[in-house]
Structures are given as C-alpha cells and as structure tokens.
Amino acid sequence: xxxxxxxxxxxxxxxxxxxxxxxxxxxxxxxxxxxxxxxxxxxxxxxxxxxxxxxxxxxxxxxxxxxxxxxxxxxxxxxxxxxxxxxxxxxxxxxxxxxxxxxxxxxxxxxxxxxxxxxxxxxxxxxxxxxxxxxxxxxxxxxxxxxxxxxxxxxxxxxxxxxxxxxxxxxxxxxxxxxxxxxxxxxxxxxxxx
Amino acid sequence: xxxxxxxxxxxxxxxxxxxxxxxxxxxxxxxxxxxxxxxxxxxxxxxxxxxxxxxxxxxxxxxxxxxxxxxxxxxxxxxxxxxxxxxxxxxxxxxxxxxxxxxxxxxxxxxxxxxxxxxxxxxxxxxxxxxxxxxxxxxxxxxxxxxxxxxxxxxxxxxxxxxxxxxxxxxxxxxxxxxxxxxxxxxxxxxxxxxxxxxxxxxxxxxxxxxxxxxxxxxxxxxxxxxxxxxxxxxxxxxxxxxxxxxxxxxxxxxxxxxxxxxxxxxxxxxxxxxxxxxxxxxxxxxxxxxxxxxxxxxxxxxxxxxxxxxxxxxxxxxxxxxxxxxxxx
Numbered sequence: 178x179x180x181x182x183x184x185x186x187x188x189x190x191x192x193x194x195x196x197x198x199x200x201x202x203x204x205x206x207x208x209x210x211x212x213x214x215x216x217x218x219x220x221x222x223x224x225x226x227x228x229x230x231x232x233x234x235x236x237x238x239x240x241x242x243x244x245x246x247x248x249x250x251x252x253x254x255x256x257x258x259x260x261x262x263x264x265x266x267x268x269x270x271x272x273x274x275x276x277x278x279x280x281x282x283x284x285x286x287x288x289x290x291x292x293x294x295x296x297x298x299x300x301x302x303x304x305x306x307x308x309x310x311x312x313x314x315x316x317x318x319x320x321x322x323x324x325x326x327x328x329x330x331x332x333x334x335x336x337x338x339x340x341x342x343x344x345x346x347x348x349x350x351x352x353x354x355x356x357x358x359x360x361x362x363x364x365x366x367x368x369x370x371x
Numbered sequence: 372x373x374x375x376x377x378x379x380x381x382x383x384x385x386x387x388x389x390x391x392x393x394x395x396x397x398x399x400x401x402x403x404x405x406x407x408x409x410x411x412x413x414x415x416x417x418x419x420x421x422x423x424x425x426x427x428x429x430x431x432x433x434x435x436x437x438x439x440x441x442x443x444x445x446x447x448x449x450x451x452x453x454x455x456x457x458x459x460x461x462x463x464x465x466x467x468x469x470x471x472x473x474x475x476x477x478x479x480x481x482x483x484x485x486x487x488x489x490x491x492x493x494x495x496x497x498x499x500x501x502x503x504x505x506x507x508x509x510x511x512x513x514x515x516x517x518x519x520x521x522x523x524x525x526x527x528x529x530x531x532x533x534x535x536x537x538x539x540x541x542x543x544x545x546x547x548x549x550x551x552x553x554x555x556x557x558x559x560x561x562x563x564x565x566x567x568x569x570x571x572x573x574x575x576x577x578x579x580x581x582x583x584x585x586x587x588x589x590x591x592x593x594x595x596x597x598x599x600x601x602x603x604x605x606x607x608x609x610x611x612x613x614x615x616x617x618x619x620x621x622x623x624x625x626x627x628x629x630x631x632x633x634x635x636x637x638x639x640x641x642x643x644x645x646x647x648x649x650x651x652x653x654x655x656x657x658x659x660x661x662x663x664x665x666x667x668x669x670x671x672x673x674x675x676x677x678x679x680x681x682x683x684x685x686x687x688x689x690x691x692x693x694x695x696x697x698x699x700x701x
Contacts, residue, residue: 244477246508249525254494254559256510256523346477 229275231365232357236269241345264345273357378409378437379619379628388413388433389451390672392634393587394595394615396447402614402636404596407588408447409437410615412672412681415450451672451679468522469567470576471602471651473514474556476505480515482603484652485576485664486568489555490695492527495563496555498696499650500669501529504554511556514604522562528694529554535630538689541586542617547628551685552669555694568701572608573600573654573662577700579688580655580665591616594633594686599665601644603651610638611682613665618672618683632686633666643682644671653684664698 209215245259351369358365379391388411396408411433436443474483474497481503487496497513504511504526513522530551536543538551558566569575580597583589597613614636620629635653637643644651653666666684673679691697 244510247510247525248508249527249557251493253561254525254557255561256525256559258510258523 228277228279230277230359232273232275232359234269234273234355234357235370236267236353236355238265238267238351238353239347240265240349242348243345263348269355277359378439382411382431382433390618390620392615392618393591394447394634396445397449402596402612406445407591408445409439410447410449412449412451412618415452416448451681468513468565470570471573471604473604473647474499474503474524474650475512475515476503476509477516479503480647481649482605482647482651482668483513483556484650484667485570486558486566486699487555487691487696488699489527490697492557494560495558495566495699496527496696497524497558497566498553498555498652498667500667501531501552501554502669503650504529504556507554522559522565524559525557527555527557530690530693532627532629533693538693539584539590539632539686541584541590542630544628547619547630549685550629550631550669551690551693553667553685553690553694555696568699570602570652570654570662572602575700576652576654576662576664576698578657578661578663578698579691579696580657580663581688582686584689587617594665597655597665599635599653599655601648601651601653601668603644603648603668605647606645609641609643609648611635611641611643612638614681618681631669631683632689633684634672634681635666635668635684636680637682642671642678642680644668652687653682 207215207217241264243262243264245261247259248257249255250257354366354368354370356365356368357363379388382388382391390412392410392412394408394410395402395404396406397403397410433446433448435446437446438444470485471482474481479502481499483497483499483503485498487498489496506529507526509526511524511526512518513524515521530553532548533551535547535549538549583593594613594616599611599613601609603609612635613633615634616632618631618634620631635643648668649670651668652664653668654662655665657663664687666687667690669683669685671679672681672683
C-alpha cells in the first residue's frame with residue numbers, strides 16, 4: 178500500500194512519453210533523501226483501475242403453468258384434458274454490476290509495429306480510469322452466460338416443441354441477485370429480492 | 372399483374388407507408404365508389420415541401436398515379452387515424468352464449484362470430500380468431516375460465532397464414548400470404564341448447580356473402596362500398612362500410628408480405644371495433660334481406676393507444692371454402 182501511495186503522489190506530475198519504441202513510458206517524480214527531485218522512468222502507463230472481484234447480475238425467474246393439450250370426446254364433443262406442466266423462463270441483465278477496489282497500476286501497453294492501438298481511455302483527473310477492449314467484453318459475456326446457465330440448472334425447464342401453441346399463465350415470478358466471484362470463477366451467492 | 376405488394380415494397384420505407392390497399396378514391400372524407408385507387412395508408416397526411424417533390428419531413432411524396440399491371444390507377448393517401456372524432460360506446464351482453472358472445476383462452480378474451488357446421492364433423496362449431504382460440508387441440512372457455520356458467524370447449528382446427536392463391540385464386544404472388552387468423556371451436560352437444568344462433572340487433576346469419584373471384588377488380592367491385600354491421604358483447608353494434616380490399620403489410624423485416632382480406636371503415640366517426648372484439652362477424656344484407664356473414668373481424672390498424680378508422684377482416688366466403696364451413700341456423 179505504501180508503494181502505491183508513493184507512486185500515486187509522484188505520478189501526479191509525471192510525463193507520458195510515447196517514443197518510437199513499442200512501449201509507453203512514464204516518469205515517476207521522487208524526492209531523494211537530500212531533498213532533490215528526481216525523475217525515475219517507469220515502464221508502462223499509470224492507470225486507476227477498478228479491479229472487479231465480483232460481478233453481480235439481476236436475474237428474473239418466471240414460472241408458467243402451461244395448459245396441456247386436449248382431445249375431444251367424439252360422443253359428446255366435450256373436452257378431455259391432458260395433464261398440464263410448468264415451464265420456467267430465466268432472463269438475466271446484460272451487463273453486471275462490477276464490485277471491487279480501485280487500484281493504481283502501470284500498464285505496459287505494447288503498441289503494434291503498424292496500425293493503431295484499439296483501446297479507448299477515459300480519464301479522471303490525471304489518470305486514465307478505464308481501458309475498454311474486446312477481451313473485457315468477452316469475459317463479461319462469458320460470465321453472464323455462466324450465470325444464466327446456472328440459474329436454468331437451478332430451476333426445472335422444459336423445451337418447447339416446435340410449432341406448439343401454448344396457453345401459459347404466470348404463476349410465480351422471482352428476482353434474484355447472482356454474485357459471481359471472479360477470482361474463484363464460481364457463483365458466490367444467489368439471493369432473493371422480495 | 373404487378374401486385375399491390377410490390378408497390379408497397381417500393382414506398383414503405385422512404386414514404387412512411389404502413390400498408391397499401393385497393394379501394395375507392397377518397398375525396399373530401401368520402402369514398403367515391405366509381406373511382407378505383409391504390410390507397411397508401413399512412414400515419415398522418417403531411418403538407419408538401421418546396422417544389423412539392425418531398426413531404427414536410429423530407430420523405431418521398433406518393434405519386435398521383437401508379438401502375439398496376441397494365442392499368443394506371445389513381446393513388447390515394449389515407450390516414451388510418453380516425454380524424455373526425457370517435458364515439459366509443461360499450462354495451463353489455465344480453466347473455467354469454469349468443470353469437471357475438473365472449474370466448475376466452477387462459478390469458479386473453481375475444482368474441483365468437485357465429486355458429487357453423489364443418490363438413491364431416493357431427494358437432495356445431497363456433498368461429499373465432501386463431502389468436503383467441505389458439506391452435507387446434509387447445510381448451511378454451513365460453514365466456515371465460517372464471518365464469519360460474521363456464522363451458523369448456525375444444526379447438527378443432529385453426530388457420531394462420533396461408534398462401535394467397537389458396538385463399539383467393541386470382542392472386543398468386545411468391546412469398547405473399549393471407550392472414551386468415553381463424554379457428555373453429557366445438558360446442559359440446561349437451562350444452563348446445565344454451566347457445567343462440569342469432570346475433571343481437573342483427574339476426575340469424577343464414578348465408579355467407581360470396582364476392583366475385585374473377586379478378587382483383589371484380590373482387591374489389593363486389594366488396595368495396597358494401598354496408599356492413601357487427602355486434603359483439605364488448606363493443607355492441609358497429610356499423611361501417613368495406614373501404615378497401617387486400618390490405619397489405621409486412622410482418623417483420625424481410626419477412627413475408629401479409630395481406631388481410633378487407634378493411635372496414637366505421638360509420639359516422641365510430642371506430643369499427645375495440646380490443647376484445649376479435650372474432651366477431653361482419654354481416655351484410657343479402658338480396659332477399661337475409662343476414663349474410665361477409666367477414667371475420669381480426670382487429671384494427673393500430674399504433675399505440677390511438678383509435679383506428681379501419682378494422683381488418685378475413686373475407687368469410689373464402690374462409691368457408693377453405694375450412695368447409697356452412698351456416699348453422701339452429
């Protein structure tokens with residue numbers, strides 16, 4: 178923590194240099210024991226990063242009662258009912274709420290020898306706070322699918338038959354928070370919201 | 372013959388057309404039965420801009436005339452929104468088991484138009500929309516599942532989209548379908564005595580009105596301008612006239628072109644139908660004064676909560692040929 182604080186204080190006056198090389202270089206300004214100010218090159222770019230440790234999804238689980246198909250009594254025309262069944266549908270938020278501490282890192286973003294860097298940066302004060310890229314998007318997508326798969330396994334589901342017209346009535350609707358621990362790769366908790 | 376659908380495709384995007392139909396030209400709020408027109412149905416009519424090549428909002432202007440096959444026909448821009456004020460009169464039913472009464476599935480309710488016989492089936496059937504009676508082999512209820520007098524009934528057969536040439540042989544376009552949206556529901560024999568074949572304020576339908584099927588022009592001539600009346604437990608008696616035939620719209624981007632048999636314009640500023648009227652019968656008067664069923668109400672041209680001038684309906688004689696139905700008069 179002490180190191181991080183020092184770096185955060187000093188890099189406030191740092192200079193970013195993007196040279197002909199393929200790395201971005203920053204300078205950390207430090208005060209020596211004799212009171213002199215000295216610039217120490219730091220490989221990479223300082224960045225404040227919200228380091229998510231948990232991803233929280235909001236899921237809605239709806240249970241429907243599906244009427245069974247029927248047949249007709251050919252003597253009277255009356256309905257002969259077939260047993261009904263229940264169907265569960267799970268919907269889950271597209272983007273999770275990411276929880277975790279904000280930390281300072283230096284990132285050594287390699288520039289391609291040709292072409293452009295495909296990162297978007299957002300700044301807060303002097304520091305970039307967000308780098309968005311394809312890798313992060315894919316990770317979130319995979320986590321979301323994981324959470325959805327999990328919820329669908331928790332609740333019974335019936336696959337609809339092609340071409341079947343169903344009469345269904347909503348009999349139960351639950352909203353749940355799914356907390357996904359990113360370090361362990363496991364669902365930490367599934368809690369109800371009433 | 373170049374189909375209405377092709378003309379619709381040409382104008383639907385850049386001129387804001389929501390549908391296109393064949394009918395009589397509307398002049399100063401009234402339809403002229405002697406002048407054929409291709410009606411471009413739009414949300415609202417907009418003033419022209421500049422040299423009159425574009426509309427006020429920049430969209431393309433509809434030309435005054437269009438080619439339909441080897442004919443040049445006047446065009447008409449018709450707003451589907453009721454412009455003259457609306458009178459919405461709800462009427463209570465006189466009883467649950469008469470034609471025009473209520474029929475429901477587990478989550479929605481509608482109307483059944485009339486009672487019929489189906490060739491080869493020993494039971495009397497009620498005709499309604501498929502979107503009310505759902506598909507074949509489902510259970511529906513007269514009047515609804517929670518009524519103390521409820522009767523459970525069985526949906527025998529349903530028709531959804533069908534290739535246009537199977538419904539109206541003079542139209543045969545690729546990837547074009549008629550939205551028939553019809554179903555028949557068996558009236559259980561022990562309960563048949565509870566049902567009345569008469570439609571309140573209208574009478575007992577004894578025939579299905581047969582339009583001319585020789586060509587689109589003949590079809591239009593035999594239907595457009597005809598005075599029609601309906602009754603449902605939900606909205607009571609509604610009068611109007613058939614204003615256009617073959618209202619064409621698109622179901623989903625790139626999907627098939629969908630045609631409805633005809634449009635009914637409400638009379639004297641009334642809307643021709645309300646939600647839950649689905650499945651009611653549009654009737655007309657035959658040459659001998661008899662009640663003829665001419666259409667099966669499907670709904671209205673709607674967009675949000677705005678009330679519509681036009682109902683869409685399935686032409687009943689073609690439906691009866693397709694499903695082999697005949698009137699049941701008790």
